[in-house]
Amino acid sequence: MIQVSYVSTVANPISAEQLLALLMQCRKNNAAQDVTGMLLYGNGTFLQAIEGDEQVIDDLVETIWADPRHEKIKLLSRRSISRREYADWSMAFERISDEGNWKVEGLKSFAASDFNYDYLVGHEPVVTALMDRYREPHFDQLIGEINAKDKVIEHLKAALAQVHDRAQVTRLALESLTEAARRGECSDALLDMCNTTIASVRPK
Numbered sequence: 001m002i003q004v005s006y007v008s009t010v011a012n013p014i015s016a017e018q019l020l021a022l023l024m025q026c027r028k029n030n031a032a033q034d035v036t037g038m039l040l041y042g043n044g045t046f047l048q049a050i051e052g053d054e055q056v057i058d059d060l061v062e063t064i065w066a067d068p069r070h071e072k073i074k075l076l077s078r079r080s081i082s083r084r085e086y087a088d089w090s091m092a093f094e095r096i097s098d099e100g101n102w103k104v105e106g107l108k109s110f111a112a113s114d115f116n117y118d119y120l121v122g123h124e125p126v127v128t129a130l131m132d133r134y135r136e137p138h139f140d141q142l143i144g145e146i147n148a149k150d151k152v153i154e155h156l157k158a159a160l161a162q163v164h165d166r167a168q169v170t171r172l173a174l175e176s177l178t179e180a181a182r183r184g185e186c187s188d189a190l191l192d193m194c195n196t197t198i199a200s201v202r203p204k
């Protein structure tokens with residue numbers, strides 16, 4: 001298995017509807033191909049990590065690289081992994097905004113406005129900390145079994161990340177609908193997409 005991460009910028013301003021469509025496309029395709037990962041978006045900038053079978057990921061990278069929706073693609077890493085770091089996510093998603101909780105380890109001096117191509121390419125530790133937000137906890141085998149309290153905390157963190165992701169996707173769907181209503185054109189495609197969104201955010 002391999003994991004690839006990269007930064008890129010949008011080729012043209014992207015609407016909430018286009019972003020939602022992109023996310024839905026990622027989740028559908030990735031679930032079918034056993035690809036997992038995360039996608040962060042803010043200030044016209046994408047930071048994505050994808051992982052899975054080597055051939056699948058190499059083919060997907062080629063497809064993503066050729067996608068006209070973004071440009072200035074900068075590969076950050078391509079490495080072998082023995083276990084998935086985003087096993088729970090067909091594509092975790094977060095839109096970077098000032099409302100995000102950035103006062104966590106590794107991001108204390110990070111502001112939402114820093115989420116741009118030049119900053120991310122020049123600040124590897126920040127990229128790592130951002131990617132950690134959705135990474136599964138990985139406990140060193142040498143340390144052995146973690147204690148029950150740590151386990152509960154990790155479960156809570158994972159549950160919180162799921163809730164956060166659902167809120168982000170719901171908000172994107174609502175914004176898409178509002179944009180469409182303002183234009184006076186709510187397409188069947190958008191309604192279908194919103195239906196899929198509702199189904200995907202329903203508590204399991």
Ligand SMILES: Cc1cc2nc3c(=O)[nH]c(=O)nc-3n(C[C@H](O)[C@H](O)[C@H](O)COP(=O)(O)O)c2cc1C
Pocket residue numbers: 008022025026027029030046048050060063064065066067069070091
């Ligand atoms: C920033 C960005 C990230 C993308 N990530 C994925 C992804 O994780 N999985 C995926 O299948 N397509 C992804 N795509 C879309 C692909 O480039 C391509 O459009 C898609 O795989 C084609 O799917 P289709 O054959 O179902 O139309 C991404 C596109 C962009 C612009």
